[in-house]
Amino acid sequence: MTNSIAPLPAGTTAPDFTLKASSDKEITLSGLRGQPVILAFYPADWSPTCSDQMALFQQVLPEFERFGAQLLGVSVDSVWCHKAFAADRGLTFPILADFHPHGAVSDLYGTFNAESGMAARSLFVLDKDGVIAWSYLAPPGVNPGADGILAALEALPDS
Amino acid sequence: MSFSNESKLTLPVGDRDHGQGTPGSPITLVEYGDYECPHCIAAHSVVREIQRALGNDLFFVFRNFPLTTSHPHAQIAAEAAEAAGAQGRFWQMHDAILERNSSLSEDLLLELGNGVGLDPSALAQSLADGTFKERVREDFMSGVRSGVNGTPTFFVNERRYDGFADFDSLMDAIDAIKG
Numbered sequence: 001m002t003n004s005i006a007p008l009p010a011g012t013t014a015p016d017f018t019l020k021a022s023s024d025k026e027i028t029l030s031g032l033r034g035q036p037v038i039l040a041f042y043p044a045d046w047s048p049t050c051s052d053q054m055a056l057f058q059q060v061l062p063e064f065e066r067f068g069a070q071l072l073g074v075s076v077d078s079v080w081c082h083k084a085f086a087a088d089r090g091l092t093f094p095i096l097a098d099f100h101p102h103g104a105v106s107d108l109y110g111t112f113n114a115e116s117g118m119a120a121r122s123l124f125v126l127d128k129d130g131v132i133a134w135s136y137l138a139p140p141g142v143n144p145g146a147d148g149i150l151a152a153l154e155a156l157p158d159s
Numbered sequence: 160m161s162f163s164n165e166s167k168l169t170l171p172v173g174d175r176d177h178g179q180g181t182p183g184s185p186i187t188l189v190e191y192g193d194y195e196c197p198h199c200i201a202a203h204s205v206v207r208e209i210q211r212a213l214g215n216d217l218f219f220v221f222r223n224f225p226l227t228t229s230h231p232h233a234q235i236a237a238e239a240a241e242a243a244g245a246q247g248r249f250w251q252m253h254d255a256i257l258e259r260n261s262s263l264s265e266d267l268l269l270e271l272g273n274g275v276g277l278d279p280s281a282l283a284q285s286l287a288d289g290t291f292k293e294r295v296r297e298d299f300m301s302g303v304r305s306g307v308n309g310t311p312t313f314f315v316n317e318r319r320y321d322g323f324a325d326f327d328s329l330m331d332a333i334d335a336i337k338g
Contacts (some may be wrong), residue, residue: 052309055228060303090228142321145308147166 019096036069043118045085125152161322166306168317195230232263241291251275
């Protein structure tokens with residue numbers, strides 16, 4: 001099976017979506033207009049690289065907040081898996097379940113790996129109008145860190 | 160090649176750093192580490208081996224990158240090492256923390272501090288006051304801005320190394336840089 005992963009590039013309007021953040025809470029991207037949004041797609045809860053990445057993002061959260069930015073993690077895991085993962089790692093930002101239909105939002109952003117059935121590790125910074133200002137696909141197994149996100153937030157016209 | 164194309168050390172090595180060897184050596188190896196991270200404990204002996212192999216060609220710098228959500232004692236351990244640094248005993252404390260035989264706690268840090276000749280009550284006071292909190296945060300943020308993505312993260316002559324943290328892999332990467 002061929003599978004090309006190509007995250008939507010800068011300049012594209014970010015496709016709207018509604019995903020569950022918990023069993024009783026949904027987040028709609030367009031509801032966040034007016035502030036920058038960071039989308040962090042990652043393959044799976046619990047896998048070592050992802051865990052480091054989310055723990056790192058948790059710790060850098062105050063820096064993201066200085067830009068008024070909302071961080072959203074996204075993986076194909078279910079809300080229950082996310083709940084246990086967030087509790088275990090002390091994550092306080094929403095992690096969204098791209099669970100049903102499986103990987104649909106990841107696919108919309110060009111970052112679904114149809115071979116593995118998971119999202120590729122990729123980052124998007126959206127401006128306050130919901131336009132992608134920066135996107136990045138991390139090499140397999142490499143945690144991308146937060147430097148690219150901070151640089152992209154700094155480069156937004158309002159900051 | 161096991162180096163990142165994007166991420167480079169944003170805060171150059173300088174006077175504020177704790178280093179071993181001679182500044183300006185052909186190879187400068189910077190480690191961002193967390194004293195409660197098992198991989199950093201493993202990397203400690205790898206760094207030792209690299210220091211032995213490269214001798215005067217290497218300047219080694221350690222900066223703090225405590226990931227406190229996973230490692231609850233990492234921050235206080237970093238502050239204890241910095242407190243030791245302020246008394247000229249950074250490396251003694253650094254080694255003592257990484258070569259400890261039991262799990263980290265404030266009591267253990269005070270005991271290790273005592274072992275390397277720090278005044279226990281002064282150390283306890285600086286930990287209680289958070290005297291070195293800001294300094295550790297500065298290290299941490301310099302790491303974040305340089306693309307540190309977990310611990311340990313190494314930079315070889317300011318380029319982020321993305322390979323495995325074992326001796327052979329790291330030496331291969333260093334050799335490639337030396338040319």
